[in-house]
Amino acid sequence: MNATTRRIKPLPPQVALLLPWGVVYGVFFLFPFVFSFVLSFLHYNPLNVESTSWVGLGNFTRLFGDERFIRALRNTLFFVVGTVPVTTTAALGLALLLRGRIPGKGAFKAAFFLPSIISAVVISLLFKLFYAPNGGLNNALSLLGLSGHGWLTDPRTALAAIMVMDVWSAVGYYAIIFDAAFAGIPKEFYEAATLEGAGFRDTLRYVTVPALRPVIAFVLVINTIRSFQIFIEVFVMTQGGPLGSTDTLVLHLYEAAFRSLDYGYASAIAYAVFVLSGAFSIIAMRQFRPRLRSGA
């Protein structure tokens, strides 16, 4: 056996090393995951355990006929489709702005990044006040001579208001990611483009964006997955109202489980979220997967 092959160790070290994670993973993740799957085929009310029964696909078919689920689904989809592209594009734009020699670049980056590390609860409360009838936004509008509005009390504007808040809190984080990615684009690409007489827009289209494809895909995926799970904002700010205009899938899940005590149905909703966010992520990733498989 020469010194460069990895020696295959007798079992104990690997087992010992993986054991803590293995236990946590098995007990607190894998088991609940499988249990959730099983639950979704049951009717299970914790206060009436004797009534537990197998309903097969009953919970899932119920989803299709459930007005609330349809509404939550619609709102969540609207949220995802409305925020993910906007946040990603704005983040790219910000990263572009940060390119080159800018005085105080560090301070700018810090300021942009800050909202994304603050708790969603804090941000939700902050904006709840900001959007209040006598809150910051309306005050600013009245200074400009415009009339205020019940941003969170009007079913037509509530969800949009929350979406704006979401973009505000997330854009900096992704901008910093793009900014770091820019640093990885070889200068030669840009030099070649300039030599060919490419202007700003062409360089953007033919050099920058293609080079960033994997990062854009990554950002789209994590942003999509995160957005499908929106809960804190709607729970804290509007509790799904007004008139269910901000009801989301996870909020519906939460209430099905902990208000209606219908654990089986809640699990079905959870799996719906899982499948949907997975599907959307795969679609997003497909769109932006690096197409070139050069030998370089």
Add this chain to the structure above:
Amino acid sequence: MMKTALKIAALLAVFAVMAYPLVWMLGISLRTGDGVSLRYFKEVWQTGPFDRYFFNSVVVTAIVLAGNIVFCAMAGYAFARYKIPGGRVLFFLVVSMIMLPKQVILVPLYILMQKMHLIDTYAALTLPFTADAFNIFLIRQFLVAIPPDCEEAARLEGAGELRILFRVVMPMLKPALAVVAIHTSLINWNSFLFPFILTNTASMRTLPVGLALMSQGAHSVDWGHLMAGAVIASLPVVAAFLVFQRQIISGLTSGMSK
């Protein structure tokens, strides 16, 4: 240059948009009925009881952090250096854990904790989160790029495996562990959904949960106190960010330039 000037103007505008709400929040928390004072902070600290919430957040985050550093270093090291039967599959399972919406295990985890009589305990708030897959992924990737020479040398000198891990590997892992520490503390400190579900009594709540529930009170909301609570909840994170800025940003974007 005109272009740079325009850029800076735009950046300043964005800066203002980002900073304004946060500064405004601070203002509300300080503007008590009688001028500017820390009255709201004192009151919410004592009667919130935000001192309790703060304590809980610190304890929970510390435990989860310690757990992650040890358990994930061990697992990452195992995946990087050892041949494991079914290792590929196992690692794939690890990675898949990262992508999964956590809500899928929300209800079963709650039921599990209930059956184990662990609701309202630090155990429930910490144990499930002590081995985050993302950290294992980070550590493994980090280690794979480093040749195992130091470890081999130690092995030849007769050091046991465990000793190699802690004496040789851990120090080498410092940069990766820094990222793990930052990432884990941040996510855990701000975590809401699971701590919310897994606690029933005020004395066991963490800051985000306490804050959220305070705002849901039946009586009309007292924004001054609420914003003071919000500032308390955010202060450690903001302070840590201002100090560790570079590490945080570089850590979260590590590997992005690929």
